[in-house]
Amino acid sequence: MLTVRTAGESHGPTLIALVEGLPAGLALDCAAIDAMLARRQRGPGRSKRQQIEVDRVEVLSGVKGGRTLGSPLALAIRNRDASMETLPNPPAPRPGHADLAGAYKYTSRDLRAVLERASARETAARTAAGAVAALLLREFNIQVVGHVLAIGGDRAAAAEVTLESCTLRDSSPFASLDPQADARWAQAIERAAAAGETLGGLFEVVGLGVPPGLGSFAQFDQRLDGRLAASLMSIPAVKGCEVGLGFAAAERLGSEVHDAIEVLPGAPWGGLHRPTNRAGGLEGGVSNGQPIVVRAAMKPIPTLKKGLPSVDLRSGSAVPATYQRSDICSVPAASVVGEAVVAFELARAFLEKHGGDTLDDVHQSFLRWRKRAQEIVGDGLESP
Numbered sequence: 080m081l082t083v084r085t086a087g088e089s090h091g092p093t094l095i096a097l098v099e100g101l102p103a104g105l106a107l108d109c110a111a112i113d114a115m116l117a118r119r120q121r122g123p124g125r126s127k128r129q130q131i132e133v134d135r136v137e138v139l140s141g142v143k144g145g146r147t148l149g150s151p152l153a154l155a156i157r158n159r160d161a162s163m164e165t166l167p168n169p170p171a172p173r174p175g176h177a178d179l180a181g182a183y184k185y186t187s188r189d190l191r192a193v194l195e196r197a198s199a200r201e202t203a204a205r206t207a208a209g210a211v212a213a214l215l216l217r218e219f220n221i222q223v224v225g226h227v228l229a230i231g232g233d234r235a236a237a238a239e240v241t242l243e244s245c246t247l248r249d250s251s252p253f254a255s256l257d258p259q260a261d262a263r264w265a266q267a268i269e270r271a272a273a274a275g276e277t278l279g280g281l282f283e284v285v286g287l288g289v290p291p292g293l294g295s296f297a298q299f300d301q302r303l304d305g306r307l308a309a310s311l312m313s314i315p316a317v318k319g320c321e322v323g324l325g326f327a328a329a330e331r332l333g334s335e336v337h338d339a340i341e342v343l344p345g346a347p348w349g350g351l352h353r354p355t356n357r358a359g360g361l362e363g364g365v366s367n368g369q370p371i372v373v374r375a376a377m378k379p380i381p382t383l384k385k386g387l388p389s390v391d392l393r394s395g396s397a398v399p400a401t402y403q404r405s406d407i408c409s410v411p412a413a414s415v416v417g418e419a420v421v422a423f424e425l426a427r428a429f430l431e432k433h434g435g436d437t438l439d440d441v442h443q444s445f446l447r448w449r450k451r452a453q454e455i456v457g458d459g460l461e462s463p
């Protein structure tokens with residue numbers, strides 16, 4: 080099974096991602112991993128930390144001659160700001176952060192010890208792991224595209240996500256598909272900065288070319304929609320997510336929600352066509368051959384310059400929450416992390432169905448299944 084564990088503190092020496100379960104023979108394109116790490120650092124409204132750090136992957140194990148060995152892959156990202164041992168211990172927990180909940184959990188007032196691991200800096204390691212998963216998916220013409228849909232309640236114009244969208248997205252400072260929204264959002268960030276505020280937003284992740292049959296309805300925790308939702312909800316500051324029509328489906332009639340099935344000779348996966356994709360590519364917890372479409376809502380970062388009402392844990396007096404530095408908005412960064420975690424979960428589901436020790440085994444398994452899938456309409460599958 081494909082798994083990832085991460086380790087490392089926000090201002091410790093190194094962030095680590097330990098990826099297990101990759102087939103041997105995958106070319107590990109470190110430039111592609113670094114490009115995704117760089118995208119995660121971008122975006123107006125990010126804190127000065129991103130000017131200090133230049134996130135680059137170091138491969139510590141699992142690769143020989145540029146290709147995976149099938150053994151555990153250890154990825155490292157060094158922190159330039161590795162000042163954890165000398166940074167002060169904030170006296171007053173930040174509402175909305177893990178500070179107070181973590182203090183209760185460890186029955187300690189050492190909020191520094193809590194926030195160092197709770198920080199969203201951890202997502203750099205998960206982004207590196209997701210970039211590796213994206214390399215595996217690319218072998219099978221599967222592409223995962225994350226983009227920003229809204230900031231501070233102001234939505235971008237609706238846009239269809241295709242492979243070509245990445246060029247437009249990568250030219251946008253906000254990782255969006257709407258240059259006009261970018262201009263408005265830049266002003267919103269300036270206003271928020273002047274007011275000592277922070278801004279949240281929405282992002283979408285689309286999986287293109289995902290074959291049908293990934294995930295399972297056979298057991299609740301194998302459902303791919305649930306697994307994708309768990310991945311998205313594990314991103315710091317994400318408070319909600321939806322698949323396809325999502326919450327809007329609850330307000331429509333059944334005939335306005337489900338996607339008709341039509342025969343269209345030449346259509347992928349056996350000549351069946353779905354004229355709409357309201358299901359977001361998932362039916363019964365299994366991919367159905369349509370693009371996977373998931374969205375997540377990110378709350379505003381809880382570290383505010385103006386300091387939310389809090390309490391000094393030692394004296395018990397009311398004080399503003401401790402402020403050192405923070406992002407005003409990191410929705411563009413979260414969209415990259417979303418892309419990474421979705422890529423990882425799709426790669427995991429792909430290898431569950433088509434796995435093998437070597438990349439060649441995986442290709443063989445996929446080709447065998449694809450040949451059978453082409454026979455889904457007609458009497459092909461019934462023949463001996």
Ligand code: EPS
Nearest residue numbers: 089126128197198199200380404405406
């Ligand atoms: C982050 C690095 C952090 C924060 C941010 C994410 O840098 P520092 O704490 O040194 O200023 O900018 O962390 C949070 C948003 C958070 O809530 O902890 C990064 O590299 O993504």
